[in-house]
Amino acid sequence: MPETREIKTHGHSVPVRVDPEPEREGRPALWPTVGEYPIYDEFLYSTMTTDHERSERFLAALAELAPGRRVLDIGTGEDLLWARESVKAGAEHAVAVEVIEGAFDKAADTLTALDRRDRITLLRGESTTLRFAPRAEICVAEIIGSMAGAEGAAAVLADARASHLVPRGRVVPHRAVTLAAAVRLADLLPGQPVAFAEASLPYLESVFDWNGGPFDIRLRVENPHTDALLCDGRPVEVLDFNGELRTEQRTTTRLDITRASHVDGVLTWLNLWCLPGEEPLDALRTKTNWASIYFPLFDRPLPVAPGDVLELSVETALSDDGIHPDYHLAGTLHTTDGHQHHGSLASPHHAGPFKAHPAYQALFPTA
Template sequence: MTRAFVAEVEAAGRRLPVRACAYEDDPPVWLFPSIGEYPLYDNFAYGQMLNDELRMQQYAAAVAKHAPGRTVLDIGTGQDAVWALAAARAGAQHVWAMEVIPKSAQIARQVIEEAGYSDRVTVVEGLSTEISLPERVDLCVSEIIGTLGGSEGAGSVLRDARERLVKPDGLFIPHVSVTTVVGLDLGAVTAEPPAFPLFVLDYVGQVFNCLSRPFDLRLCLVGLQDNPARQDLAYLSGAAEVETLHFNGDLQPESTDAAQIHFGKAGRLHGLALGMRLWVDPDGTGDPLDSLIQPSSWTPVYAPLSQAGLPVREGDRFEFTWSTELSDDGVHPDYALTGTLHRRLGPPVPLRWSSGHHSSQFRKTPFYQALFPVE
């Protein structure tokens, strides 16, 4: 049983009312902020990534295949230096392991020393875009893929690495990412609008603190990707692909995509579930990781479009333009979607959604007004 109530989130010296939830047995679909695009990695976040079996298997296989004999750069090595160490163990000549969060870089240094690889793995603390290396490397490994493919800045960060840090014929792991878009009937899987369990409120406050103010932060829906029965009920369409990032090719951090989704069954369209597909091996082999349908450390993002839900039927379609534009920090994209819902019964309906990395909007739409009720 789920109980919804109003709690408070502490942020930037203020206490804000927020819709929260508690549950007894079957966890509902609930909200968690998309935190990877902020410097908020902690034991919980790193632990989620290490426990993500598919991610670990695909990266481990690609690193073991491509690192031997090569010089390697690991961008965002994290506190476990997991791919830097994997590359060294596989026989890389030398590994440069970069990490921007000072505490994570310090722990990574200890972990590497304890593993006995300090002579072959050098930890460099700072942002890869602000660091130079004594030589260009043969292989760049990174896992800075966001809940939306490019939301952690993979497009601009890895283009910079291609231009300055990696040999012209050097390889990148991962290979390609895309952002995926599916129509969502939220009412089919939850009677109550989704809310934050109490333990999540600290993360909401931390994201607000990054900007010293509250804003309409990007939110993930937990409880869909590990539950095929819920996916069957909630996903109304197949997935459209937008924001394609070719890390071993023509990498464009900004793009505009025209796309459409086709509804395969009747339901109420409340919004979109946004995910990412990731091809890890630079040879382009193997199935992609897919965050909309696989349990993973990447959780689907919710793009709310209609609080009441718009009735759709099989054969209806949503045509839209997706834009990925770098925010004024030059790294993290702002996303926007505008489109038209075409239904056989009823006039076309214009719909829009946007999500800025450090948006100035707060309580801008009915969804955020309900989530953060006014004091």
């Protein structure tokens, strides 16, 4: 049974609907999204460094591209992971950049213990404000979110191409696409309450503290029940890191409902290519730290049947920090009996409204 717990943020108590059942392998879980925010701890770093599917693809790209070249690692983390792996793969030199103070300090400690520390330069700051010479030939950045651009990859890597890479320099990863499908949230968590996992509460509190108060944070669904999808996934955000890279975009797509059920929003997930021509990593169907993000659209679940169509528009615009995107979703459900239902959601990176949608009112009940 779900419980109501309280978290503290800036001296105020915020009631939160919580699923007290311990998390276990393969069980769906609802979390706040965390990758977009500077709250990384050992647990979050370890989930990335132990992600086999993610690591194998980045390693394969570096093995092909890094030998004999200068590499820039943006968001290197406390382990200097891709800077170290680039040097191991034969890079001439690696510049590792980290903005989070705690991670930078640990990275500095890591660097002093390395045999090849003379081939790695560690810099603290945002890559968009730092300058160094000579320019790199390869840029590797593990700043891809569960929504492809959520961690600022488009703005950061567009700047890296302009400011830090030689002409025709290469970026790893090569491409990232966000797909979306119509769903009902409760069906993604079958047999479970729609409530935050208990283990997620410290991270929810940390993000709210960073923001200066609560807001309608994006909802991360781990191990979602894929039978809940009511249609095939369609692209709603496309980032070509070695091609035409757009920091802002608007996509409208048609989601054709294939079975009878109910819909109240959309589930989004990542497809990622580290090298052109490879099969993409599909985060919905692969065991990886990237999860899926649920966006509520309609105030209540609406019945749907085969032949119904959800016309979905997703707009991406940079937030006031110039790095992280805000998302705005709008959907119109066209049913075969001629009815239309409209829904929308504004999902800013930070400083947005709190409990503006019924889905969030249920997750943060009034005490």
